[in-house]
Amino acid sequence: MGMNSIDGTVLVTGGAGYIGSHTVRSLREAGREVVVLDSLELGRREAVIDAPLVVGDIHDRDLVTSTCHEHNVTQMIHFAAYKAVGESMEVPAKYWRNNVAGSVDLVEACLASGVHDIVFSSSCSVNGTPAVVPVTEDAPIHPESVYAESKAMVERILYWYGQTSGLRSVSLRYFNAAGASFDGRIGEDWTHSQNLVPLAMKALLLRDRRLKVFGDDYETPDGTCIRDYIHVADLADAHVKALDYLGRGGRTVALNVGTGVGSSVLDVLKATAEVAGESVPYEIAPRRAGDPVATFADPGLAETLLGWRAAHGLREIVQTAYAWHRSEVRRHRAG
Known part of the structure; x- marks a missing residue:
């Protein structure tokens, strides 16, 4: 070589x-x-x-x-x-x-x-x-x-x-x-997405649906699934x-x-409401098959081997996602 x-x-x-x-x-x-x-x-x-x-x-x-x-x-x-x-x-x-x-x-x-x-x-x-x-x-x-x-x-x-x-x-x-890029140029298209953050933004910005929260009876502090x-x-x-x-x-x-921090579905909705100044309309739906109850990372090995660690938390995720999705909605309405 x-x-x-x-x-x-x-x-x-x-x-x-x-x-x-x-x-x-x-x-x-x-x-x-x-x-x-x-x-x-x-x-x-x-x-x-x-x-x-x-x-x-x-x-x-x-x-x-x-x-x-x-x-x-x-x-x-x-x-x-x-x-x-x-x-x-x-x-x-x-x-x-x-x-x-x-x-x-x-x-x-x-x-x-x-x-x-x-x-x-x-x-x-x-x-x-x-x-x-x-x-x-x-x-x-x-x-x-x-x-x-x-x-x-x-x-x-x-x-x-x-x-x-x-x-x-x-x-x-x-x-x-x-989340989305900090300069607002690219983000997660919600057309095919089944992920919580874009679907929460969709419910918030389009006001034509309620976000489905799959299960609120899990063995977690607020009953909803925890993710990193x-x-x-x-x-x-x-x-x-x-x-x-x-x-x-x-x-x-x-x-x-991962970040090493677990956030529940309701934690994400709370952070979104704080950023947007209005709450995400949601309803509780039955649990979904194949959903783990709680999972978050121990990112120690990545830090040791790669010298990498997460610099951003849930707030920056929600801020950048909200800004990007809002500009996308405006762009489509203008177009």
Whole structure:
């Protein structure tokens, strides 16, 4: 290896999506060359801003290989995946084919192109409902949905490619990504989202529905589920630092990426009301299958290995999300 892998280009699959587009911006701000591969089925072309965009599929080995060669790709971040838990239980084959088999095709094409550093978008859902919180990386792998299982499988696949092909990878197990960019340029499109923060903003800003709160009878202080909400800007920063870690010769590892703070559904609604000056209309609905009761991260290992820790909390998440969604609503009304 004459060249350090961090001197080359980063291939970002799914880089037109929510977390992907924020990470592309962080990479550009860090001075990295980037090329995005996205099918645009769920991504938005305008979210990529100034990075080159290749429209295509992770299954297309020829396209991946030619993209790697043309752009001098030396590292990859792999976001491209379907991520709706409910849908994964209804149409599992879609998730096995795209998230699992697609990742195998992608890794094979990258290896054939001499790319050996991969940062993978995994999920805290690989642990299911953890027996102990905060969750550490050695918690049992216990997926409770096809989606979560697809992430756990790709982690294992990457591990074995490390044994057989010298691939090195960092699997980042995200907790609940939320918020929007601080300059208001990009955020989380609520059209396909099933996440609490955008749905709360939708109920607040459109005033045409009540937010469904799934269950208020859990064994938690206020009866609603507890999650670790992490600002998307912090999450993007973790990806940049993970690439640097691999560039320094770091070994394959899976890391929790969260704040270490658990917030209930009602905590999020309270924070939203404080920021917006009006409360989110909601109703209590039955519990949802596959929802863990309480989970939040012990982010200590990510800090030790990557020198990364979350800089923002729930308030900044809600402030940036509210500002972005409000400007989007105005933009659509004006348009």
